[in-house]
Amino acid sequence: MSERVPFPEQVVATPEVVKRFGDLHPPFDRQAAVPEANRCLYCFDAPCTIACPTHIDVPSFIKKIASGNLSGSARTILDANILGASCSRACPVEVLCEGACVMHRYNKQPIQIARLQRFAMDALYESGAPLPFAPGPETGLSVALIGAGPASLACAAELRRRGIRADLYDARPLPGGLNTYGIAEYKLPLVESLREIEMLSQLGVEFHFETKVDAAGLAELEGTHDAVFLGIGLGAIHQLGVAGEELAGVTNALDLIAGYKSGALTTVPKRVVVVGAGNTAIDAAIASVRLGASEVHILYRRGQEQMSAFAFEYEHAKHEGVKFLWHVQPTGIRGDGIVKGLELTRVAATEDGSIVPEKDSAFVLEADLIVLSIGQSTHADFLSGSPSSGPSSTFGKIQLERGRIVIDRATGQTSQPKFFAGGDCTNGGREVVDAVADGKRAGIGIAGWLGVQHGKG
Amino acid sequence: MGSALGSESLDGWGCNMAKDRPTLTSTFCGIECMNPFWLASAPPTNCGEQIMRAFDAGWGGAVWKTIGEPITNVSSRYSSIDWEGRRMMGFNNIELISDRPIEVNLQEIAEVKRRYPKHVVIASLMVESKRESWHDIVQRAEDAGADGLELNFGCPHGMSERGMGSAVGQVPEYCEKITGWVKEKARTPVIVKLTPNISDIRVPARAAKRGGADALSAINTINSITGIDLDTFQPSPNVDGKSSHGGYCGPAVKPIALNMVQQIQADATSMLPLSGIGGIGNWRDAAEFILLGCSTVQVCTAAMHYGYRIVEDMQDGLLNWMAEKGFATIEDFRGLSLPNVREWKQLNLNYQIVARIHADLCIGCQLCYTACWDGAHQCIHLDRTSPAPDTTLTPGMVEAESARRISTTPIPKLDAGTSGRTNAITPLERIPRVDEHHCVGCNLCSLVCPVENCITMERIDKDLPFESWEERVAKGLITSGTGEVMSTNT
Ligand SMILES: Cc1cc2nc3c(=O)[nH]c(=O)nc-3n(C[C@H](O)[C@H](O)[C@H](O)COP(=O)(O)OP(=O)(O)OC[C@H]3O[C@@H](n4cnc5c(N)ncnc54)[C@H](O)[C@@H]3O)c2cc1C
Ligand SMILES: Cc1cc2nc3c(=O)[nH]c(=O)nc-3n(C[C@H](O)[C@H](O)[C@H](O)COP(=O)(O)O)c2cc1C
Ligand code: SF4
Ligand code: SF4
Ligand code: SF4
Numbered sequence: 001m002s003e004r005v006p007f008p009e010q011v012v013a014t015p016e017v018v019k020r021f022g023d024l025h026p027p028f029d030r031q032a033a034v035p036e037a038n039r040c041l042y043c044f045d046a047p048c049t050i051a052c053p054t055h056i057d058v059p060s061f062i063k064k065i066a067s068g069n070l071s072g073s074a075r076t077i078l079d080a081n082i083l084g085a086s087c088s089r090a091c092p093v094e095v096l097c098e099g100a101c102v103m104h105r106y107n108k109q110p111i112q113i114a115r116l117q118r119f120a121m122d123a124l125y126e127s128g129a130p131l132p133f134a135p136g137p138e139t140g141l142s143v144a145l146i147g148a149g150p151a152s153l154a155c156a157a158e159l160r161r162r163g164i165r166a167d168l169y170d171a172r173p174l175p176g177g178l179n180t181y182g183i184a185e186y187k188l189p190l191v192e193s194l195r196e197i198e199m200l201s202q203l204g205v206e207f208h209f210e211t212k213v214d215a216a217g218l219a220e221l222e223g224t225h226d227a228v229f230l231g232i233g234l235g236a237i238h239q240l241g242v243a244g245e246e247l248a249g250v251t252n253a254l255d256l257i258a259g260y261k262s263g264a265l266t267t268v269p270k271r272v273v274v275v276g277a278g279n280t281a282i283d284a285a286i287a288s289v290r291l292g293a294s295e296v297h298i299l300y301r302r303g304q305e306q307m308s309a310f311a312f313e314y315e316h317a318k319h320e321g322v323k324f325l326w327h328v329q330p331t332g333i334r335g336d337g338i339v340k341g342l343e344l345t346r347v348a349a350t351e352d353g354s355i356v357p358e359k360d361s362a363f364v365l366e367a368d369l370i371v372l373s374i375g376q377s378t379h380a381d382f383l384s385g386s387p388s389s390g391p392s393s394t395f396g397k398i399q400l401e402r403g404r405i406v407i408d409r410a411t412g413q414t415s416q417p418k419f420f421a422g423g424d425c426t427n428g429g430r431e432v433v434d435a436v437a438d439g440k441r442a443g444i445g446i447a448g449w450l451g452v453q454h455g456k457g
Numbered sequence: 458m459g460s461a462l463g464s465e466s467l468d469g470w471g472c473n474m475a476k477d478r479p480t481l482t483s484t485f486c487g488i489e490c491m492n493p494f495w496l497a498s499a500p501p502t503n504c505g506e507q508i509m510r511a512f513d514a515g516w517g518g519a520v521w522k523t524i525g526e527p528i529t530n531v532s533s534r535y536s537s538i539d540w541e542g543r544r545m546m547g548f549n550n551i552e553l554i555s556d557r558p559i560e561v562n563l564q565e566i567a568e569v570k571r572r573y574p575k576h577v578v579i580a581s582l583m584v585e586s587k588r589e590s591w592h593d594i595v596q597r598a599e600d601a602g603a604d605g606l607e608l609n610f611g612c613p614h615g616m617s618e619r620g621m622g623s624a625v626g627q628v629p630e631y632c633e634k635i636t637g638w639v640k641e642k643a644r645t646p647v648i649v650k651l652t653p654n655i656s657d658i659r660v661p662a663r664a665a666k667r668g669g670a671d672a673l674s675a676i677n678t679i680n681s682i683t684g685i686d687l688d689t690f691q692p693s694p695n696v697d698g699k700s701s702h703g704g705y706c707g708p709a710v711k712p713i714a715l716n717m718v719q720q721i722q723a724d725a726t727s728m729l730p731l732s733g734i735g736g737i738g739n740w741r742d743a744a745e746f747i748l749l750g751c752s753t754v755q756v757c758t759a760a761m762h763y764g765y766r767i768v769e770d771m772q773d774g775l776l777n778w779m780a781e782k783g784f785a786t787i788e789d790f791r792g793l794s795l796p797n798v799r800e801w802k803q804l805n806l807n808y809q810i811v812a813r814i815h816a817d818l819c820i821g822c823q824l825c826y827t828a829c830w831d832g833a834h835q836c837i838h839l840d841r842t843s844p845a846p847d848t849t850l851t852p853g854m855v856e857a858e859s860a861r862r863i864s865t866t867p868i869p870k871l872d873a874g875t876s877g878r879t880n881a882i883t884p885l886e887r888i889p890r891v892d893e894h895h896c897v898g899c900n901l902c903s904l905v906c907p908v909e910n911c912i913t914m915e916r917i918d919k920d921l922p923f924e925s926w927e928e929r930v931a932k933g934l935i936t937s938g939t940g941e942v943m944s945t946n947t
Binding site for chain 2: 034035038041042043044045047049050051052053055066091092095096099100101102103104105106278307308309310409410427428429430431433434437441
């Protein structure tokens with residue numbers, strides 16, 4: 001590998017952001033971790049493990065914390081989930097492992113699995129020990145991975161542990177995809193994502209940054225590699241399609257979040273309106289509060305019950321002072337070069353679920369910044385278009401469904417055998433841990449398809 | 458802290474309660490006791506100032522830290538066993554007897570007895586194995602006003618290397634002889650404190666009885682090495698890089714102490730009034746020792762861990778339990794459990810129970826399942842959602858099936874109907890089922906189950922008469938005395 005500056009050292013933390021985005025779930029110290037670990041019942045065929053998309057052996061890693069075998073604990077976590085540290089902070093555990101914990105039915109206090117997981121991973125970093133896995137003996141095989149987000153990273157780790165070369169291509173300057181650029185800083189700071197990827201790269205992963213792969217590029221990679229993994233995530237946030245969207249002061253949640261996380265943006269103006277009520281909208285709204293806005297609204301055209309954000313995210317937003325306006329629809333953006341307000345109409349849901357405007361209900365909500373968060377589009381269409389490259393290309397026929405790449409869930413294989421895929425571009429946009437699980441299955445799937453049956457390093 | 462919480466101070470509970478309120482007063486080998494809770498001879502009874510504070514907290518008696526020629530102690534002296542985050546589940550010491558001059562201890566006994574005439578003060582004694590030495594110390598302790606004498610034949614470390622403590626307790630002849638010397642002189646009751654570091658506690662107990670002892674106390678501490686530091690390879694407690702075997706006590710030793718207490722009480726040639734010691738920390742422990750025949754109990758580790766104040770709940774809890782059970786005095790329930798401890802050969806072989814899982818309480822941890830498969834008789838199964846009972850599924854197959862399962866984060870937008878998902882109800886497939894035909898009724902699953910009363914052991918031997926091994930042998934049903942015990946319930 002060529003000499004490069006370690007990823008965490010390529011970024012400079014902004015002091016304001018560090019100060020305002022402190023840990024939502026503070027780390028455990030040893031005195032707290034061990035009694036909590038001892039509280040775990042050590043269930044058989046544990047429901048927490050089943051609920052985890054990467055099937056981390058939760059009772060095992062927890063018992064290793066209790067016994068003081070911290071390096072073993074981290075290894076157990078990483079063996080199942082190579083982004084175990086990121087996941088310990090980013091996962092919506094309320095609907096995953098902790099949600100499945102039997103303790104809900106015992107004393108209503110689930111084991112704090114995520115904080116224990118973070119404890120074990122932090123201990124590994126503090127010890128300065130290397131990644132507890134070595135690459136497998138080189139097989140001479142190689143795989144191109146498009147995107148360097150969680151899905152591709154997890155896939156690459158499985159490939160490297162089996163001695164298969166992994167070339168990752170990403171349009172961005174740093175690896176990690178939305179794990180680096182998208183997760184709320186109070187959950188997972190950008191630098192922590194990079195620290196984990198730095199450790200993963202000890203497996204000998206090759207990164208090619210600022211390389212957006214298009215149809216032609218993909219055809220070329222297909223020719224030079226034994227298989228291709230597609231971990232391209234989702235695309236840009238949808239447009240509203242109303243007048244005034246081009247005004248200064250209209251942005252989208254991904255840009256806002258990536259902006260403050262990378263230090264390009266350190267404040268927002270006073271009145272912020274976020275359009276949409278998913279988890280991303282919540283993250284953008286809370287970020288706005290922390291970046292100095294005095295009034296933050298979230299608008300949604302349906303009611304609270306239909307909101308796609310997790311219930312605990314909604315509670316968190318209310319707790320941070322975010323206000324919610326239900327059953328309103330934007331009809332236009334007012335401003336004069338710069339945004340002044342959002343034109344809204346009250347809407348009602350009909351029997352069949354469609355939405356109709358209420359008569360004479362138009363009003364204007366004043367705003368200095370409008371953040372669109374009405375869902376990410378897909379950007380895999382170039383995979384199904386007609387092949388624009390050489391005759392050997394097959395990817396032109398990769399099957400999509402509503403913009404998502406169709407895969408065999410167990411192996412990640414697409415309709416074109418040489419192409420595998422996983423993560424948001426296949427599952428419609430879930431969580432980091434789902435992308436890791438997809439990538440892991442695909443890595444194993446690719447190795448299997450390539451006929452490599454080496455044991456794990 | 459308030460004054461002693463005797464039974465009378467609970468009168469405020471209402472006249473009915475007050476009228477029926479039981480009493481903790483009793484007599485132990487002629488010594489009047491306001492309650493059965495004594496502090497054992499140990500650091501909590503080092504000096505008069507401590508003992509008077511203990512009496513203020515509610516302790517009915519104290520056995521003075523063993524008096525003898527002053528010794529020199531080492532530092533450190535203690536070590537312990539922690540268990541899953543709880544401290545001092547077992548406690549170990551290499552401390553010797555009192556390091557204070559005999560005269561000072563005796564003066565303070567006199568002082569305590571003057572100020573607390575109704576509280577029991579026992580002088581624990583240990584001197585070299587000479588008749589005159591014992592006669593002398595007995596005389597002086599009684600002159601100081603001690604209500605009784607406890608002969609320390611139990612200390613397992615240090616003193617035993619000098620021919621005292623357990624070196625006496627382990628040799629029945631010495632035990633008998635020294636008890637005899639003491640009895641020649643003593644006017645107050647003589648209690649012999651036994652060491653558990655022998656193969657049969659009844660042997661030294663019988664010797665003490667033959668020597669004329671008025672009562673026994675048991676147990677003293679058990680020889681132990683509590684642990685080794687995995688960085689320095691140094692056993693604990695550390696005395697300048699070395700350690701020595703110590704005496705083990707605290708919650709961990711209670712079952713051993715109970716067994717020894719029962720053995721003494723069930724043996725006519727050992728049986729004497731008994732003060733129970735070993736791992737007692739609350740009223741429940743105390744009640745168990747009394748149910749096996751003890752008249753008083755002694756406490757050391759629990760008082761060292763939490764302070765004298767623990768006696769408040771010991772009194773309160775025991776009184777409440779006695780009231781609930783209708784016992785007016787300690788004597789009403791003392792020894793009640795003794796007839797229920799039998800030899801194995803006298804147990805009913807026709808008694809058959811099986812485990813029953815109460816699905817409504819089950820939280821789905823499957824600890825019973827793994828316990829029965831790996832530690833019992835492979836008769837708990839995970840087949841509630843199978844069309845028919847399936848006893849062929851092994852734990853390995855169950856785990857492999859789960860590993861293959863593809864789980865995803867439920868996203869409200871993508872997965873309709875997941876938002877209202879509840880974790881309050883155990884999914885049926887997680888609730889194990891007992892195959893009652895193969896269950897041997899060992900109890901294991903009910904012991905590992907974290908939920909109280911979730912697995913109960915139910916009797917199934919409807920009409921079979923009582924039959925013991927002893928009876929089977931007598932009836933000639935078993936030819937050889939070593940034949941295998943067969944279950945008749947096949
Ligand atoms: C605002 C926001 C907050 C989130 N918060 C959480 C959270 O708290 N917890 C959680 O678990 N999940 C969260 N998620 C979801 C999570 O980030 C994603 O599910 C996860 O990152 C998906 O991983 P991926 O590898 O599939 O895609 P991505 O992370 O999107 O990575 C895809 C990568 O591919 C690159 N790429 C795409 N196309 C090309 C191309 N043609 N050529 C080269 N490179 C390309 C992109 O630059 C990107 O780096 C959040 C998502 C968002 C949007
Ligand atoms: C530090 C320490 C010192 C002790 N010293 C004596 C002693 O001098 N004489 C004695 O008869 N027993 C001594 N013992 C034993 C206790 O009196 C008691 O028998 C034993 O600790 C068991 O009771 P427990 O489980 O309540 O601690 C000592 C115990 C400890 C922990
Ligand atoms: S379900 Fe809860 S108690 Fe059981 S193993 Fe998992 S974390 Fe531990
Ligand atoms: S009592 Fe023993 S044999 Fe019966 S089900 Fe329980 S563990 Fe198995
Ligand atoms: S141990 Fe108890 S709670 Fe756990 S599965 Fe068995 S019966 Fe249910």
